[in-house]
Amino acid sequence: DGGITQSPKYLFRKEGQNVTLSCEQNLNHDAMYWYRQDPGQGLRLIYYSQIVNDFQKGDIAEGYSVSREKKESFPLTVTSAQKNPTAFYLCASSGGSRNSPLHFGNGTRLTVT
């Protein structure tokens, strides 16, 4: 059945290492998003892409990078420049119109020590 798959569910990395989080969708959605969630806080937008080969920075893009080479995939790289990378990362997709709900994956919990 259709949905968004994020992998892995848990990820552990040493400080100074880059790490890539996977997000795949089979909903045939044009738009994809990456959010970061910290305890007790709402979701903050990192990057989003409304179409293949195009993406825009969200509110907290510093220290992150993305690519959108295929419609189904929107991987997020957390670089060593991200000062506080430990968080819960959520990927989402939508049909792309202004009034479309986001469909979320089940997240990746990244811990950097």
Add this chain to the structure above:
Amino acid sequence: GESVGLHLPTLSVQEGDNSIINCAYSNSASDYFIWYKQESGKGPQFIIDIRSNMDKRQGQRVTVLLNKTVKHLSLQIAATQPGDSAVYFCAENGDDYKLSFGAGTTVTVRA
């Protein structure tokens, strides 16, 4: 900047009672609002949405009310069940294609 906020961070409800979760928004340009439910360790799950040309919309056991005059959104859950325990987020579409989320209300259902 613009923000979406919830009035209370936590809500404790007796099983079987109705729940009301409130949300205030500040962007007058927002014309689409969504409520999400997030269970522990999972991604947010769509509950119900409403467009600004409506004041009320009903789903299964849930009702969303929109008051544009005071920029207020609420989610009502009828006959709250233990499975309703979760964090609830409101979101608005603001000036562009990006949804803005509030900090969330944690709902705990007492048996």
